[in-house]
Amino acid sequence: MATTTKGARKIVINPVTRIEGHGKVTIHLDAKGEVEQARLHVVEFRGFERFVLGRLYWEVPVIIQRLCGICPVSHLLAAAKAMDVIAGVDRIPRTAEKMRRLMHYGQMYQSHALHFFHLASPDLLLGIDSPPATRNVIGLVLKNPELATKAVLMRKWGQEIIRATAGKKIHGNGAIPGGINKNLSIEERDFLAKDAKQMLAWAVEGLELFKGLYRKDAKTLSSFGSFESNFVSIVRPDGCLDLYDGLLRAKDPDGKIIFDGVAPADYARYLGEEVRSWSYMKFPFIRSLGKEKGWYRVGPLARLNNCDRIDTPIAERERQEFRTLGGKRPVHATMAYHWARLVELVHAAEKIAELLADPDLQGTDLVATGERRGSTVAWLEAPRGTLFHAYEVGPDDRVTRANLIVSTTNNNEPMNQAVLAVARSHLAGKKEITEGMLNAVEVAIRAYDPCLSCATHAVGRMPLVVSLHDAAGRVVSSRTRE
Numbered sequence: 162m163a164t165t166t167k168g169a170r171k172i173v174i175n176p177v178t179r180i181e182g183h184g185k186v187t188i189h190l191d192a193k194g195e196v197e198q199a200r201l202h203v204v205e206f207r208g209f210e211r212f213v214l215g216r217l218y219w220e221v222p223v224i225i226q227r228l229c230g231i232c233p234v235s236h237l238l239a240a241a242k243a244m245d246v247i248a249g250v251d252r253i254p255r256t257a258e259k260m261r262r263l264m265h266y267g268q269m270y271q272s273h274a275l276h277f278f279h280l281a282s283p284d285l286l287l288g289i290d291s292p293p294a295t296r297n298v299i300g301l302v303l304k305n306p307e308l309a310t311k312a313v314l315m316r317k318w319g320q321e322i323i324r325a326t327a328g329k330k331i332h333g334n335g336a337i338p339g340g341i342n343k344n345l346s347i348e349e350r351d352f353l354a355k356d357a358k359q360m361l362a363w364a365v366e367g368l369e370l371f372k373g374l375y376r377k378d379a380k381t382l383s384s385f386g387s388f389e390s391n392f393v394s395i396v397r398p399d400g401c402l403d404l405y406d407g408l409l410r411a412k413d414p415d416g417k418i419i420f421d422g423v424a425p426a427d428y429a430r431y432l433g434e435e436v437r438s439w440s441y442m443k444f445p446f447i448r449s450l451g452k453e454k455g456w457y458r459v460g461p462l463a464r465l466n467n468c469d470r471i472d473t474p475i476a477e478r479e480r481q482e483f484r485t486l487g488g489k490r491p492v493h494a495t496m497a498y499h500w501a502r503l504v505e506l507v508h509a510a511e512k513i514a515e516l517l518a519d520p521d522l523q524g525t526d527l528v529a530t531g532e533r534r535g536s537t538v539a540w541l542e543a544p545r546g547t548l549f550h551a552y553e554v555g556p557d558d559r560v561t562r563a564n565l566i567v568s569t570t571n572n573n574e575p576m577n578q579a580v581l582a583v584a585r586s587h588l589a590g591k592k593e594i595t596e597g598m599l600n601a602v603e604v605a606i607r608a609y610d611p612c613l614s615c616a617t618h619a620v621g622r623m624p625l626v627v628s629l630h631d632a633a634g635r636v637v638s639s640r641t642r643e
Contacts, residue, residue: 357513
């Protein structure tokens with residue numbers, strides 16, 4: 162809706178659709194129609210940091226993953242890695258680590274495929290201004306049924322990998338403190354491996370599809386909702402991309418290192434968290450730069466900007482091409498998130514094929530033990546970005562403190578910056594609200610693949626009414642979306 166006070170206007174988009182969870186956008190225009198303020202509000206409360214207090218530490222991985230129905234594996238693994246430390250285990254058995262990695266890459270594959278093909282591609286393939294009734298996965302099926310079918314089968318394959326490694330497709334329990342509770346049988350290996358070549362080929366096709374769309378309208382897409390930022394991600398000690406484990410690295414907008422080689426236990430020395438009154442989601446920042454300049458981006462764009470190389474051949478070749486978008490600087494285009502995400506989709510397919518051929522997955526050494534500890538921090542690169550889990554556990558084995566910085570939380574300020582950039586380019590000075598204008602704001606948010614409540618994707622019937630009123634309160638323009 163839109164309201165007016167002394168010539169100023171307030172536009173509200175509530176809810177934002179085709180994302181995970183529930184959020185709204187407010188845009189304030191002054192009397193001249195210029196954008197004064199644009200904010201993404203997260204209006205759902207996530208209380209899992211309280212829910213786990215008092216629970217036994219070995220219960221945490223199973224409990225905490227219920228934050229999310231799309232990326233539970235990320236929370237299961239981050240919590241399991243944290244509880245490895247509590248259990249006194251510095252290094253889990255080889256079979257356990259490779260099974261966890263296979264689980265994680267299966268998660269990355271299905272999540273990236275779901276986001277691009279089902280949630281983001283309708284805007285790109287059907288048009289931002291296309292009718293909302295068909296600008297969705299149903300419209301995609303009607304326009305390109307072959308592509309839609311491939312997308313479904315790609316996600317199914319990723320889900321089958323999760324089932325084989327975690328025990329269930331959603332909310333499994335395969336990762337436990339100190340290791341895992343099952344290996345991969347020969348039958349499971351062969352079932353998954355038979356489709357690996359095809360799934361890699363389809364991932365490459367998806368990447369080529371987006372590259373073609375981007376090049377066709379590079380001027381528009383490179384500037385759409387774009388701005389310069391810092392970047393944070395984990396990388397392997399040698400600088401290689403690693404989505405499961407590594408050390409924290411941060412770069413500035415020019416690509417210069419802000420900090421590097423940071424271990425999990427030291428994260429709070431480098432990153433702070435700010436709370437603002439209008440959102441339940443925190444605003445992390447790099448301490449050395451302060452709250453004003455220290456915000457940063459995470460996720461596929463940050464990971465490809467931060468890493469020095471990728472250890473699979475096709476994805477590395479694609480990374481090198483991707484980096485040319487920024488010249489000698491990092492890539493800052495918001496819509497390039499999709500390009501980077503699809504490079505990671507290819508990488509995940511390559512890593513899955515590599516792991517499936519590893520006989521260590523049939524090993525029987527699954528769990529390690531050690532001397533109990535009281536505090537822990539762990540991280541990994543979830544589909545949406547760096548995920549932090551920090552816990553303290555008392556001598557009675559019960560959790561006394563929990564702090565999570567979820568991937569989307571790290572991207573909170575960048576999403577607000579993207580909303581502001583699109584509002585200024587699409588809404589400033591306009592007297593009438595159009596469906597395309599509203600969707601443009603949502604397109605910028607979707608590029609980050611946000612999980613606002615770490616819940617399920619919101620793709621059902623979500624009515625939205627936006628009205629524009631003049632100074633006398635009369636309705637000048639109104640749009641309704643079902």
